[in-house]
Amino acid sequence: MDAQPALDLRGVTRRYGERVALADCTFTLDAGRTLVVFGPNGAGKSTLLRILATLLRTHEGTAKVLGHDLKKEGWKVRGHVGLLGHDPLLYKDLTIRENLRFHARLYRVPEARIDELLEAVGLTVRADDQVHTLSRGLVQRAAVCRAVLHDPPLLLLDEPRANLDPAAADIVEPLIGAASGRTRVVTSHDPVGGLVGADMALGLQAGYTALLEPAAGVTPEMVGELYR
Amino acid sequence: MVTYGKGLRPLSIVTAILLAGGLVLALFYAPIDADQGFRQKIFYIHVPMAITAMGGFIAGGIAGIMYLRTEDAKWDLRSYTWIHQALILALGALITGSIWAKTAWGHWWVWDEPTLVSFLIVFLLYCTYQPLRFSIEDRDKQSRYAAVFAITAGAFVPLNFMAVRMAQSLSHPRVLATSEGGLPPEMQLPFYTMIVAMILLFITLSKYEMASKNARAQIRTLRRRMGGDEGPQRRSAAPSLPATTPTSPS
Amino acid sequence: MRHAVIALLRKEAALELRTPQVIPAMALFSVITYVVFHFGLKRNQLEGDLASGVLWVTILFAAMLGIARLFVSDREEGGFDAFLLAPVDRTAMFVAKAISMFSYLVLVQVIAIPAFVILLLGPTPDGTQALNLVAVLALADLGIAVVGTLVGALAVQTRARDLIVPMLALPLLVPVIIGAARASAPLFALHATALPGKWLAVLALYDLVFGLLAYGVFDYLVED
Numbered sequence: 001m002d003a004q005p006a007l008d009l010r011g012v013t014r015r016y017g018e019r020v021a022l023a024d025c026t027f028t029l030d031a032g033r034t035l036v037v038f039g040p041n042g043a044g045k046s047t048l049l050r051i052l053a054t055l056l057r058t059h060e061g062t063a064k065v066l067g068h069d070l071k072k073e074g075w076k077v078r079g080h081v082g083l084l085g086h087d088p089l090l091y092k093d094l095t096i097r098e099n100l101r102f103h104a105r106l107y108r109v110p111e112a113r114i115d116e117l118l119e120a121v122g123l124t125v126r127a128d129d130q131v132h133t134l135s136r137g138l139v140q141r142a143a144v145c146r147a148v149l150h151d152p153p154l155l156l157l158d159e160p161r162a163n164l165d166p167a168a169a170d171i172v173e174p175l176i177g178a179a180s181g182r183t184r185v186v187t188s189h190d191p192v193g194g195l196v197g198a199d200m201a202l203g204l205q206a207g208y209t210a211l212l213e214p215a216a217g218v219t220p221e222m223v224g225e226l227y228r
Numbered sequence: 229m230v231t232y233g234k235g236l237r238p239l240s241i242v243t244a245i246l247l248a249g250g251l252v253l254a255l256f257y258a259p260i261d262a263d264q265g266f267r268q269k270i271f272y273i274h275v276p277m278a279i280t281a282m283g284g285f286i287a288g289g290i291a292g293i294m295y296l297r298t299e300d301a302k303w304d305l306r307s308y309t310w311i312h313q314a315l316i317l318a319l320g321a322l323i324t325g326s327i328w329a330k331t332a333w334g335h336w337w338v339w340d341e342p343t344l345v346s347f348l349i350v351f352l353l354y355c356t357y358q359p360l361r362f363s364i365e366d367r368d369k370q371s372r373y374a375a376v377f378a379i380t381a382g383a384f385v386p387l388n389f390m391a392v393r394m395a396q397s398l399s400h401p402r403v404l405a406t407s408e409g410g411l412p413p414e415m416q417l418p419f420y421t422m423i424v425a426m427i428l429l430f431i432t433l434s435k436y437e438m439a440s441k442n443a444r445a446q447i448r449t450l451r452r453r454m455g456g457d458e459g460p461q462r463r464s465a466a467p468s469l470p471a472t473t474p475t476s477p478s
Numbered sequence: 479m480r481h482a483v484i485a486l487l488r489k490e491a492a493l494e495l496r497t498p499q500v501i502p503a504m505a506l507f508s509v510i511t512y513v514v515f516h517f518g519l520k521r522n523q524l525e526g527d528l529a530s531g532v533l534w535v536t537i538l539f540a541a542m543l544g545i546a547r548l549f550v551s552d553r554e555e556g557g558f559d560a561f562l563l564a565p566v567d568r569t570a571m572f573v574a575k576a577i578s579m580f581s582y583l584v585l586v587q588v589i590a591i592p593a594f595v596i597l598l599l600g601p602t603p604d605g606t607q608a609l610n611l612v613a614v615l616a617l618a619d620l621g622i623a624v625v626g627t628l629v630g631a632l633a634v635q636t637r638a639r640d641l642i643v644p645m646l647a648l649p650l651l652v653p654v655i656i657g658a659a660r661a662s663a664p665l666f667a668l669h670a671t672a673l674p675g676k677w678l679a680v681l682a683l684y685d686l687v688f689g690l691l692a693y694g695v696f697d698y699l700v701e702d
Contacts, residue, residue: 018448055702083559102489360646373699383687391657
């Protein structure tokens with residue numbers, strides 16, 4: 001179990017019609033490590049996350065997530081991945097608690113876990129308010145709860161610090177940060193902050209890999225080059 | 229790469245011969261109907277068109293199943309083309325049916341003829357195929373959804389035919405004989421010739437359409453390879469054949 | 479799969495109860511349509527074939543409203559992704575949505591049928607006829623629910639959603655109208671006769687064919 005990397009991608013390609021969204025992506029990531037993905041908009045960051053989440057299929061190449069080949073055993077991966085994207089994936093007319101209960105039932109997670117998480121992010125007071133009444137920051141906190149509800153070993157985070165004030169960012173850090181011990185793939189536009197806590201760095205440009213190095217050897221200037 | 233142009237010329241010639249021959253047989257060899265006179269002969273065009281169109285729609289549904297199973301764009305192209313051609317033939321069946329109704333009973337439309345009514349419903353349904361495709365921008369999704377539509381509509385065609393026949397069976401006895409049995413021998417030869425001719429026409433026109441689309445896709449791929457995009461992709465309802473993965477930019 | 483279906487149904491119920499939109503709209507639409515028919519046909523009372531036709535056309539058009547809304551909240555609020563990430567059978571969504579649509583129809587008909595009897599129907603049906611009508615409603619509603627779920631899922635990903643729904647659903651539902659209208663006509667006649675069994679068989683066959691078909695293809699509609 002420890003010998004196998006958590007993520008093992010080889011030549012993964014995804015197209016949209018005739019446009020290439022992600023081309024020939026190859027890397028491995030060990031369990032418990034963090035990969036930070038940089039790149040301008042449209043570079044393929046979100047596509048990569050969605051492929052790892054089993055939401056998108058690959059057109060070429062092989063991808064092994066948590067030891068399972070996505071093409072043949074993608075469904076086995078599903079309960080072990082947590083996705084936090086731009087969309088909070090919460091129904092606006094339902095309360096936070098109702099939303100989390102829905103997810104808990106889908107993942108067969110006991111309800112006690114909901115209270116535990118709400119407590120951890122400081123949302124217990126607003127738990128019975130409808131999502132559309134909450135500020136963007138609180139919605140993001142609720143989304144974090146949703147993403148880690150089933151205690152996934154793999155976390156996919158699309159610019160997680162967006163919409164969070166520094167205090168809130170600290171609150172959710174133990175759940176989704178490097179210290180949580182989970183394998184993480186994080187996209188970021190922040191050349192400095194993004195490298196903090198990262199073990200590997202991947203830079204994408206128009207779908208192609210422009211940079212793939214251990215994070216220690218990457219400077220913010222190298223990241224800046226991607227955006228030129 | 230698949231080419232659809234193989235054997236197109238001999239096929240077209242055979243089709244043309246059979247069509248011409250069938251029409252000649254229908255006009256001159258087949259007996260004139262005692263009740264309806266010469267006008268009944270439109271039956272030799274109307275019914276083969278209807279049968280071929282029905283077959284085309286169902287074939288489009290089967291191609292849809294194959295596309296979902298194999299994800300090979302070739303099946304999506306076949307599904308699209310066969311439905312397209314079947315739609316044209318269905319329109320022809322409706323028009324010839326209407327002409328026949330006018331000459332036989334004096335009305336441009338009769339509700340008593342279940343084939344005609346079924347075709348109107350099926351025609352209206354398949355008219356939504358192209359708008360449905362056009363309104364989905366993502367090409368992969370478009371092909372997938374079109375396949376689901378083709379399968380649903382293909383299963384619908386026989387069900388609909390059956391239900392409409394049952395609904396009308398209380399009124400008029402069936403006036404157009406579409407079953408194989410029951411045709412006097414002098415009518416059989418032109419009738420079967422026309423059926424085969426229509427099926428060949430369907431296949432020939434389908435091949436032309438697929439060959440044309442395939443050629444266009446190849447040209448587009450070559451243009452891209454030779455230098456630069458040709459700009460933003462225009463939205464289209466037609467299926468695209470996949471380009472091969474371009475090599476990394478230097 | 480059952481627990482996923484139940485989870486989805488509870489979510490649907492919570493949403494509709496929180497902001498009741500679809501059911502009241504469909505019910506109101508039905509009643510106003512009766513008024514429109516009264517003026518359009520210039521009749522105070524209907525019976526037999528005509529009564530049956532008006533009732534079923536109204537039910538069908540009210541269903542269009544429900545079908546158009548069926549997947550909207552999921553589409554707009556990222557519900558599809560949330561569901562796709564979960565370790566559940568994707569067909570559970572089809573089952574849950576079809577059950578939801580069926581429930582909408584039943585709840586609307588609880589208002590729409592009595593309204594029809596009061597406003598437009600001439601002869602008053604007795605107990606046996608009422609039961610027969612329930613049988614027809616059950617089978618027809620099932621067909622509408624199954625096809626409606628399929629069409630709703632197809633339409634929600636297109637840009638012309640509210641246009642596509644009636645264009646697709648109405649032709650597909652013609653056999654349902656044929657079966658349901660023909661089956662109910664004798665129940666509304668002046669000298670009411672028994673329910674013709676063959677039309678129930680047609681409805682049942684339609685439900686079976688499309689039920690199986692929708693169950694088989696639905697997976698392909700939800701994934702990205």
